[in-house]
Amino acid sequence: MNQTPGIDTPRISRRTTTSALSWQDGLWLSVIVAIGINLRPLLTSVSPLMATIRAATGLSFSGASLLTSLPVVAMGIGAFGAGLLTRAVGETRGVALGLLAIAVACSARLAASSGTALLTTALVAGIGVAVIQALLPGVMKQRFHARVPLAMGLFSASIMGGGGLGASLSPYVAKASGSWHAGLAMWAVPAALACVCWLALQRRASAFDGRAAAHVAASPAHPHVAIWKKRRAWALGLHFGLVNGGYTTLVAWLPAYYQQRGASVAHSGSLLAAMTVFQAASALLLPLAAASFRDRRPWLVAGLSAQLIGIVGLLALPDALPLAWVGIAGAGLGGTFSLTLVTALDHADDHRLAGRLVAFVQGVGFIVAAISPIVAGRLRDLTGSFTAAWIMLAACIAAMIALTFAFSPRSYARWPGTR
Known part of the structure; x- marks a missing residue:
């Protein structure tokens, strides 16, 4: 079969992917x-x-951008330490501790009255998120x-969706x-409930069920790999970081952008909520659409192109179709977020190595992503508008589209060799 040069298009054929999910699978996924x-x-x-927080704290x-960027920095730095935490307490306790950190930090916001106190809670919660995001992908790769x-x-x-x-x-x-x-502290409740559910699941099924344990037993020990020396790991981290830089910037400043244009707090918040609805749908659907294809690049480019269209719309015609622009941008952001992580997991069959790679990708990526809202906030302070920030995001998306073509499936077999 003829193929376009440089693009691998064979479908993945796995008999096990067509088997029905068991009730245990459904419980785990829930x-x-x-x-x-x-x-x-x-x-x-x-x-x-x-706006209310800035008026109350003087930020x-x-x-104020640090309230978004600081947790993202913590996500990045914390991801690098996830391996040490896993060896110290294990994945089950590590995820539980992450949820506990989120619950405690959100509870503390009920009494936080200064910018410093809020930033401290943001740091603690960000570390908790980092641990969870670094540990769960490896668990999912195995389970x-x-x-x-x-x-x-x-x-x-x-x-x-959250x-x-x-x-x-x-x-x-x-x-x-x-x-x-x-309004900030209420999120301690679902974090505490999730922690209880996670511990109850582990009590019922231990760390993993028999099927996953058999898979581990059949997996040969993988030699230690210095992931930080691999160019592919850094490329995936940069790609993931630029994707999340768009997300963190829009999360931090989209409501402020539309409030500056006369929208109410509730309406600007609803636009951000609408964006995340499209993100959630695309985060699920784009990986499923790409699941039968070994080459993820066309799907990644499609998601990035949607991001670019949405950002250009916010820049050029912000008041004409605001819901359309945030929806298109959100669909692109959600799909590329999950598919970039799937692409990273594709690079290793061994779940331990895959988990370490994803942790590294997130470590690099979230540190990169943390810079974006800070730069956008600084540009807003200097120029009085968000125009320069949207131009910055559009340029980053164009760079990501170019970088995507480096992720040829043929290179997976060479990783983690010389790459």
């Missing part, structure tokens, strides 16, 4: 979704309330070896209670 819902409200709940635009796109898609969709809930519910809780503190 708990994974419950966990994922808690990984973004600490970011998105702040954004619609940013500048640049300082759902033949269904990684499905598991990662559901996990990513729940992350995006972000939408944070953006939409927090303003209403803040208004109903008369306190922005309550």
